Amino acid sequence: NAGVMQNPRHLVRRRGQEARLRCSPMKGHSHVYWYRQLPEEGLKFMVYLQKENIIDESGMPKERFSAEFPKEGPSILRIQQVVRGDSAAYFCASSPAGATYEQYFGPGTRLTVT
């Protein structure tokens, strides 16, 4: 039973480019969460999605960031026109329906903006 998968594990982008981070939840999980972790800081909630729905995006920056969880395929976190401050580790977690406290985390994607 594969855990939460994230890819790529490492991503390097130049300022102004777009970054796409992918997250495949655990089998049977229909809820996905995205978190950002800056160096030497704690995890910060970004967005909570169910299939085809954004439930809570209160932690998402208002501009350049978007997330989706389509009916088929992985969840995507998209960052447009990246800036150096976007450099961080981005973690995805998934949980089953009805047990949102049972979050299982992926290994993370480390984004470096040069």
Added chain:
Amino acid sequence: KNQVEQSPQSLIILEGKNCTLQCNYTVSPFSNLRWYKQDTGRGPVSLTIMTFSENTKSNGRYTATLDADTKQSSLHITASQLSDSASYICVVSDNYGQNFVFGPGTRLSVLP
């Protein structure tokens, strides 16, 4: 404002020793509290989860306690091992577990 504070910020102990990490929260209404272990460069892994009615829960050498009246939790690690070196994160949920507040973590270093 819902907040989770953890102390100490960092801790260094010798292999074989015990230690206790603290978590204080102001999250309300309270739903559950979880402790995660995050190894460097890895995603967090759940250690324990406790609801309002639970005072203590163990997972091997890890024992978590919860005092819902004082809004405090502790994570006790017994007979520490080198592999316990990691960040330990306290997470508190409100609104029936749909909103999560993460603490900043305690970075534990276990030395031989």
